[in-house]
Amino acid sequence: MPSCLDIISPYRDKPGGLIEAYHAIQRKYNYLPEEAVSEAAKVFGISEAQAYGVATFYSYLSVKKRGKYIIRMCESAPCHIAGADEVLKALEKELNIKVGETTADGRFTLELTECIGQCQATPVLSVNSEPVFDVTPQKVPEILARYK
Numbered sequence: 001m002p003s004c005l006d007i008i009s010p011y012r013d014k015p016g017g018l019i020e021a022y023h024a025i026q027r028k029y030n031y032l033p034e035e036a037v038s039e040a041a042k043v044f045g046i047s048e049a050q051a052y053g054v055a056t057f058y059s060y061l062s063v064k065k066r067g068k069y070i071i072r073m074c075e076s077a078p079c080h081i082a083g084a085d086e087v088l089k090a091l092e093k094e095l096n097i098k099v100g101e102t103t104a105d106g107r108f109t110l111e112l113t114e115c116i117g118q119c120q121a122t123p124v125l126s127v128n129s130e131p132v133f134d135v136t137p138q139k140v141p142e143i144l145a146r147y148k
């Protein structure tokens, strides 16, 4: 398994390399582990505070540990009207976490998202980047079971 340093090093001399490196790390781990931020500081010759500053500046980067599967419930109006709130409650109950949290086994993180362009089949959620259509509270256990 490649280390954080192996993943970061190829971006050293590229324009915007730090952000690209963080993206590559996040594709692998779903978040930026502490080790990645300190390795990035060394590779790019900046202070750890600067590397951390970049890691926390962009909303699409996360330094908070996230699960293997990131479930994002769409909260935009069409999904909201179609019952996204009830689905969200079912997800929280089934996973035993609140939005923004990760299950104790590190499997799932629950987040919210804006419209993902699939309004023909509301309510919609995504698991990592895969959309799941016409979700109901009743379907939640079966959906989660696919990712065990």
Ligand code: FES
Pocket (backbone or CB within 6 Å): 074, 075, 076, 077, 078, 079, 080, 114, 115, 116, 117, 118, 119, 122, 123, 124
């Ligand atoms: S509003 Fe939810 S996918 Fe468009």
